[in-house]
Every structure is written in structure tokens, then in C-alpha cells.
Amino acid sequence: SLPARVRIHEVGPRDGLQNEKTVVPTEVKAEFVHRLADAGLDTVEATSFVHPKWVPQLADAEQLMPLLADVPARLPVLVPNRRGLDRALALGVREIAVFGSATEAFARANLNRTVDESLEMFAPVVAAAREAGVRVRGYLSMCFGDPWEGAVPVAQVVRVARRLLDLGCDELSLGDTIGVATPGHVTALLTELGEAEVPAARLAVHFHDTYGQALANTLAALRYGVTTVDASAGGLGGCPYARSATGNLATEDLVWMLDGLGIHTGVDLGRLTATSVWMASRLGRPSPSRTVRALSHQ
Numbered sequence: 167s168l169p170a171r172v173r174i175h176e177v178g179p180r181d182g183l184q185n186e187k188t189v190v191p192t193e194v195k196a197e198f199v200h201r202l203a204d205a206g207l208d209t210v211e212a213t214s215f216v217h218p219k220w221v222p223q224l225a226d227a228e229q230l231m232p233l234l235a236d237v238p239a240r241l242p243v244l245v246p247n248r249r250g251l252d253r254a255l256a257l258g259v260r261e262i263a264v265f266g267s268a269t270e271a272f273a274r275a276n277l278n279r280t281v282d283e284s285l286e287m288f289a290p291v292v293a294a295a296r297e298a299g300v301r302v303r304g305y306l307s308m309c310f311g312d313p314w315e316g317a318v319p320v321a322q323v324v325r326v327a328r329r330l331l332d333l334g335c336d337e338l339s340l341g342d343t344i345g346v347a348t349p350g351h352v353t354a355l356l357t358e359l360g361e362a363e364v365p366a367a368r369l370a371v372h373f374h375d376t377y378g379q380a381l382a383n384t385l386a387a388l389r390y391g392v393t394t395v396d397a398s399a400g401g402l403g404g405c406p407y408a409r410s411a412t413g414n415l416a417t418e419d420l421v422w423m424l425d426g427l428g429i430h431t432g433v434d435l436g437r438l439t440a441t442s443v444w445m446a447s448r449l450g451r452p453s454p455s456r457t458v459r460a461l462s463h464q
């Protein structure tokens with residue numbers, strides 16, 4: 167059976183823009199977030215409080231957040247460590263995400279740490295955030311495949327997932343960072359997580375669309391009971407530290423499917439598409455989303 171409603175966790179301003187070569191002006195980012203909230207998205211991941219040299223595109227987090235004070239949506243931000251948390255708390259952030267890896271290679275490339283060291287780095291961050299009443303999402307990258315290590319054993323993913331949740335994360339987002347998953351693999355991982363007593367209600371799915379499987383994977387996850395789905399307006403995105411990662415599942419493609427299934431999202435597809443067309447013109451290239459193209463004759 168399928169859920170009656172799905173919560174979309176919009177990641178365009180963060181996962182989308184972190185990978186852009188041209189630096190998007192802060193005012194344009196602020197308008198992007200406002201327009202996404204106006205289109206009915208109630209969770210918009212706004213930026214990251216990471217090292218500015220690692221992700222130069224998001225180095226303006228301090229300038230951006232005050233411009234979002236009137237946005238009527240939840241605005242989670244990525245935070246890897248204590249320094250990132252302090253920066254976020256100073257700006258009144260109410261929701262953060264730490265981001266771990268199921269593989270050693272990506273933990274090293276993305277966080278300059280082993281898997282164990284990164285969990286040690288996150289532990290005090292999650293504890294301090296919860297102490298401050300801040301909601302914590304945990305991301306787990308490379309759940310289905312890794313560009314350096316290849317296929318990732320399900321048991322290995324389940325082990326790190328369990329550890330992230332045990333740190334105190336309210337929610338865990340399963341990342342197919344390079345977009346190699348297929349629906350059978352998604353079902354296999356969710357089944358194993360269920361057997362490890364991770365309830366579907368605490369899970370989100372985060373698919374990149376490299377092989378065009380993101381929608382099929384999403385449907386498999388919905389059938390399994392997951393009701394939070396990550397997506398990026400216009401299909402923007404990728405990860406600068408993962409070779410061959412393309413954009414996320416496009417929010418428009420997701421909303422088109424969910425509307426067709428009669429599943430409520432609260433998102434106005436026309437407004438959202440107009441926003442992605444506007445953003446594409448700012449970035450100087452068309453959106454890769456099939457739905458954006460079909461609806462805008464772009």
C-alpha cells in the first residue's frame with residue numbers, strides 16, 4: 167500500500183547549489199528559498215556550515231540565513247562538527263543534519279576522517295544540538311554503491327545506520343550519492359533495516375538520478391512505508407567529493423508522480439516549475455528535469 171501523504175525534504179539550495187561552478191549571489195539564493203517555500207515546500211535545506219574551502223559555493227551561510235528569517239518553512243542546514251554547530255546556533259538555526267558515510271573511502275574524501283572518527287566527531291554535535299532543542303537529521307551516504315569501493319554490503323550500511331540513529335538523530339536519510347541503486351536493492355536495504363528494528367517512520371530516502379532510477383527507487387521506498395523523500399528543484403545537484411554524482415531526483419518529477427498517485431504533498435507544481443525555470447536562467451543552462459522541460463517547453 168502507499169501513504170496518503172509524503173513530506174518532501176527539498177535540498178536544491180544545498181545539495182543543488184553546492185556543486186555549481188559559478189558562485190550564485192546570496193540574494194539569488196535567498197530568492198530561491200523564498201520561492202520554494204511559496205510553492206508549498208515546508209522543508210527547505212538552506213545551506214551548509216562546513217569549511218568554506220571545502221565547499222566555496224556555500225561559504226556565504228552567515229550572510230544567507232538572516233535573509234531567510236521570514237521564510238515560513240523549516241530550514242535545516244548541514245553541520246559536520248562543533249565549529250559548524252556553533253556557527254549555526256549563533257544564527258538561530260532550529261534544525262541541523264550531520265552527514266556520515268557507509269564507506270571508508272567517502273568518509274575520507276568528504277570529511278577527512280575514517281567512519282569511526284566521523285561518528286566520534288558527530289557524537290558531541292548531536293548531543294549539544296538536542297540539548298539546545300534543535301532537531302537532528304543524519305545522512306548516510308553511499309548506501310548502495312561507492313565510486314571507489316564499488317558495491318556496498320547491506321550489512322555494512324545497516325551497521326553505520328544503527329550507530330547514527332543511536333547517537334540521537336531524529337531521522338536518517340539513506341543516500342544513493344552516485345545514483346546507482348535499483349528498486350530491488352532499495353527493498354533489500356529497507357528490509358534489513360526493518361529487521362535491525364529501524365522503523366520506516368524514522369527513515370528518509372535521498373536518491374540521485376544518475377541512471378534514471380530515482381523515481382522507481384522512490385516508489386519502492388513508499389511501498390515499504392517511507393514517507394519522507396528528498397528531492398531537488400529542477401534536478402540540481404551532485405556532490406563535489408563523489409565522482410560521477412549527478413543531480414538529485416527532481417522535485418517536479420517527484421510531485422508529478424505523487425500527484426498522479428493521489429498522494430498529498432502540498433506542493434504547487436506550476437509555481438515550483440516556474441521557480442526552476444527561473445533558477446536555470448540564473449545558472450545559464452536548462453533544467454535536466456523531464457517534468458520541468460515538459461511543463462515549460464524549455
Ligand code: HMG
Binds near residue numbers: 218247250
Ligand atoms: P578538516 O580539514 O579535517 O578540518 O576538515 P579540521 O577539523 O582539521 O579543521 C581545520 C580548520 O578548519 C580549522 O581552522 C577549523 O577551525 C576550520 P584553523 O584552526 O586551522 O584556522 N573548520 C571550520 N571552519 C568553518 N566551519 C566549519 C569548520 N570546521 C573546521 N564547520 C571538515 C573537516 C569536516 C571541516 C571538512 O572535511 C568539511 O568541511 N567537509 C564538508 C564536505 C561537504 O560539505 N560535502 C558535501 C555535503 S555531503 C553530500 O553532499 C552528501 C549528501 O547529499 C547525501 C548523499 O547524497 O549521499 C548529504
Ligand code: MG
Binds near residue numbers: 181341372405414
Ligand atoms: Mg546528495
